[in-house]
Amino acid sequence: MGSMVVYIMVLLAYFAAVLYIGWLAKRQTKTVADFFAGGHSLSAFVTFMGYLATGFSVVSVMGGPAFAYTWGYVYLLYGPATWTIAVIWGPLIAARIRRVKLVSVPEYFAVRFQSKFLQAVAGAIILLGLLMGLSVQLNGVAKLLSTITGLPFFWGVVLSGVFTLAYTSAGGFKAASWTDVLQGIVFVVGVLAATVCVVGAAGGFTNINLKAATIATEPWVGAKPTVEGALVDPLALGAWSLTFLFANFLGWGLGTPVHPQYIMRLQGAKSVRAGLSMYYSYIALALLWICLTVMGVAGRVLIPTLPAQYNSADWIFPLLIMKYVPVGIGALIFAGAAAAACSTFDAQLLLCTSSVTYDIYKTYLNPAISDERLRVLSQIVSAIIGLIAIVITFYPPKFLIIMAGFVWGLFAATFFAPFVIGVFWKGATKQGAIASVLVGLVIVVFCQLRYGTAPVHPAAYAVPASVVAMLIVSKLTKPLPEEAWRPFFPTKTGGKATREETRYATGD
Amino acid sequence: MLFGLPLATWIWDVGIQVLAVVVLVIVTTITIRCAED
Numbered sequence: 103m104g105s106m107v108v109y110i111m112v113l114l115a116y117f118a119a120v121l122y123i124g125w126l127a128k129r130q131t132k133t134v135a136d137f138f139a140g141g142h143s144l145s146a147f148v149t150f151m152g153y154l155a156t157g158f159s160v161v162s163v164m165g166g167p168a169f170a171y172t173w174g175y176v177y178l179l180y181g182p183a184t185w186t187i188a189v190i191w192g193p194l195i196a197a198r199i200r201r202v203k204l205v206s207v208p209e210y211f212a213v214r215f216q217s218k219f220l221q222a223v224a225g226a227i228i229l230l231g232l233l234m235g236l237s238v239q240l241n242g243v244a245k246l247l248s249t250i251t252g253l254p255f256f257w258g259v260v261l262s263g264v265f266t267l268a269y270t271s272a273g274g275f276k277a278a279s280w281t282d283v284l285q286g287i288v289f290v291v292g293v294l295a296a297t298v299c300v301v302g303a304a305g306g307f308t309n310i311n312l313k314a315a316t317i318a319t320e321p322w323v324g325a326k327p328t329v330e331g332a333l334v335d336p337l338a339l340g341a342w343s344l345t346f347l348f349a350n351f352l353g354w355g356l357g358t359p360v361h362p363q364y365i366m367r368l369q370g371a372k373s374v375r376a377g378l379s380m381y382y383s384y385i386a387l388a389l390l391w392i393c394l395t396v397m398g399v400a401g402r403v404l405i406p407t408l409p410a411q412y413n414s415a416d417w418i419f420p421l422l423i424m425k426y427v428p429v430g431i432g433a434l435i436f437a438g439a440a441a442a443a444c445s446t447f448d449a450q451l452l453l454c455t456s457s458v459t460y461d462i463y464k465t466y467l468n469p470a471i472s473d474e475r476l477r478v479l480s481q482i483v484s485a486i487i488g489l490i491a492i493v494i495t496f497y498p499p500k501f502l503i504i505m506a507g508f509v510w511g512l513f514a515a516t517f518f519a520p521f522v523i524g525v526f527w528k529g530a531t532k533q534g535a536i537a538s539v540l541v542g543l544v545i546v547v548f549c550q551l552r553y554g555t556a557p558v559h560p561a562a563y564a565v566p567a568s569v570v571a572m573l574i575v576s577k578l579t580k581p582l583p584e585e586a587w588r589p590f591f592p593t594k595t596g597g598k599a600t601r602e603e604t605r606y607a608t609g610d
Numbered sequence: 611m612l613f614g615l616p617l618a619t620w621i622w623d624v625g626i627q628v629l630a631v632v633v634l635v636i637v638t639t640i641t642i643r644c645a646e647d
Contacts, residue, residue: 175615178623186630193634193641311614334615336622374645381638388631392624 105429109250112433113440116288117265120281120444124269127277134477135205137274138456140370142203146379148279149371152445153380155282156363157387158289160242160443166391167422168415170398172321174314174333176342177398182391184347186384188355193381195359198525200368200377202589206456207362214524215535216586218465223539225461227516228362231509232450236491237498239450243443244495249420250436259495262440267488270448271481275370278448285441290386292438295431296423297393303426304400313403321415322408333399352562357514360521363449397422451491455484508550511561515542519568525590527576534576542568 131137144152162181170177204210208224211217244258253261269277304310311334318330332339358364364380371377401418404426408417419439423432459480464471471479519538524530542564549560612620 175619175623178627183623183627183630186627186634190630190634190637193638197641197645308614315614334619336616336619375642378638378642378645381634384631384634388627391627 105432106251108429109433109436112430113247113250113437116437116441119284121265121269123280123284124273124277127269127273127280131272131274131276131477133473134460134480135203136276137477137480138205138452138460139203139366140275140279142369143372144276144279144370144376145372146376148283149367149376149380150383151283151286152279152367152370152449153364154383154386155286155289155442155445156367156449157383158390158442159446160239160246160439162391163293163394163439163442164242164416164419166394167398167401167419168417170395171401171418172325172328172415173338173341174335174399174402175395176336176338177395178391179336180342180347180350182388184351184355185358186388188351188358189381189384192359192364193378195522195525196365196368196378196381197374198590198592199365199521200371200374201592204365204369206460207365207453208457208461210365210524211520211535212465214586214590215520215530215532216582217532217536220520220532220536220539221465222462224516225457227512227539227543229454229457231512232362232454233487233491233494234498235450235509236447236454236488237495239443239447240491240495243440243447246420246436246439246443249424256496259492262444263488263492263495266444266447266451267485270451271484271488274480274484275366275452278445278452279367279370281448282445285438285445288434288441289438290390292431292435293390293393296427296435297397299427299431300397300400300404300422304403307396310396310400310403314399317402317406319406321402322412323410324413333402349558349562352559352565355514356518356565357510357512357561360517361510361513362453362517363446366449366453447491451484451488454487455480458487459483508546508560511550511559511564512543512546514561515546515564515568518542518565519572523569523572523576524587528587528591529576529581530572530587531576531579531582533579534572534574537575538568538572541571 130141133141135141166177166181169181173180199210202210202213204213206225207228208221211220211224240259240263243262244255247253247258247262248255251258269281273280301307301310305313314333315331317328317333320327329339329341332341337343367380368377371380398418401422405418405421408415408421412421420436423435427435459476463479464476516539519542520530520535523538524535545567546560546564549563553560611617
């Protein structure tokens with residue numbers, strides 16, 4: 103009971119701090135560009151922390167140790183390494199995309215390809231792709247809350263949803279970014295402290311590895327027993343193949359640098375240089391991933407088979423914290439895990455909102471709407487979308503569950519070609535972009551519904567097809583005028599790019 | 611074996627992760643230096 107009080111006190115203090123930051127941000131949020139892109143004013147440090155916090159969702163916090171608990175060190179190759187390799191070329195694309203100040207990701211299509219149709223289509227893709235993601239995060243944080251406090255799951259979802267909605271709807275992108283700094287710090291300190299405690303409890307790093315090499319139990323009751331030695335083998339003794347890992351990389355990896363939530367982090371930064379600094383967060387991310395992996399393997403040494411009431415490895419993280427970490431640090435870690443979920447939720451909520459209000463409503467239905475009215479409308483719409491996400495968490499529609507499973511592949515299939523080819527090839531045309539988005543979309547949805555993600559991820563077919571469509575159709579159609587592509591390309595003499603940049607900076 | 615972990619695991623699982631981060635940091639630094647702000 104005493105420890106419960108500490109958990110609740112720390113969580114309440116943390117929630118109060120986040121709400122206070124949200125309120126501060128609200129006072130500085132006056133325009134639509136402020137609400138969706140932080141007024142393009144954030145420093146390199148805030149961008150760095152924002153990337154760190156958004157990149158680490160509740161899926162990685164709970165799922166990382168769970169994967170390592172079940173399969174061992176191969177997790178590093180399967181998840182983190184694949185992700186890092188995928189973004190190695192991210193800075194090159196980012197440097198070009200950030201040359202123009204965008205308020206939303208789909209606005210890129212209106213600027214680079216002069217296509218409002220594509221802007222609306224991209225808005226719809228983001229909305230559908232991320233709506234389910236919102237409820238995945240809510241689901242995760244609510245589970246944590248109910249584990250700690252004993253609250254019913256229903257109230258966990260409602261409380262965490264309303265809490266995140268409160269600061270995001272009020273303060274927009276700035277609130278999300280500033281709270282991400284706090285959330286990132288809580289998260290990093292929490293994970294490092296937890297790793298020290300759990301590794302200590304399991305007898306030290308060397309001891310963990312020596313013992314893990316001998317484990318041959320089932321990870322949870324009814325699961326396939328682990329082959330002896332697999333936990334410390336680079337590919338879990340053949341359970342995972344390099345071919346599979348490569349297909350996985352092609353599937354969702356390629357979409358990572360053009361994922362809307364990272365493009366908006368980039369847009370929120372005050373300069374190209376500040377924006378690019380977000381990629382340095384991989385130094386911290388790599389350290390955290392290694393910690394979570396070691397924690398998962400240490401968990402297996404401490405608890406070779408999960409108690410019968412737990413039917414999946416997802417429970418290992420909360421179980422380790424409750425059992426092996428002192429209550430004060432444990433509370434901090436739960437706050438950190440909740441932070442990971444909230445910071446992903448807030449970023450995705452803003453993306454969904456801008457898709458509806460800025461890319462679809464303003465573009466098609468009411469181009470004359472004033473900046474002030476659009477900002478207020480966006481605040482209302484973000485609250486409505488958040489409430490829909492809360493309802494979806496209780497009653498998830500089938501098609502959205504399918505979407506959530508392949509959302510990274512969906513963004514790879516539809517955004518890879520227009521973003522990458524668009525910023526590196528002046529000859530990319532409007533028709534080429536429309537063809538690439540539609541071809542990618544149709545193939546990825548068809549393959550997903552027909553074949554699922556195994557053995558080859560649907561995006562592995564969709565991305566090349568989308569690239570080919572872009573190249574062929576662009577060659578056959580009329581090139582766009584120089585004003586469309588010029589802002590994205592470096593000038594020969596250096597310096598800033600053009601009136602387009604000024605135009606989009608002011609949100610006119 | 612190093613700290614009870616086979617060398618192959620250090621190289622494939624830890625090494626590739628670390629190498630990828632090093633390359634990413636180099637690419638980022640060069641791009642930042644070349645960026646027109």
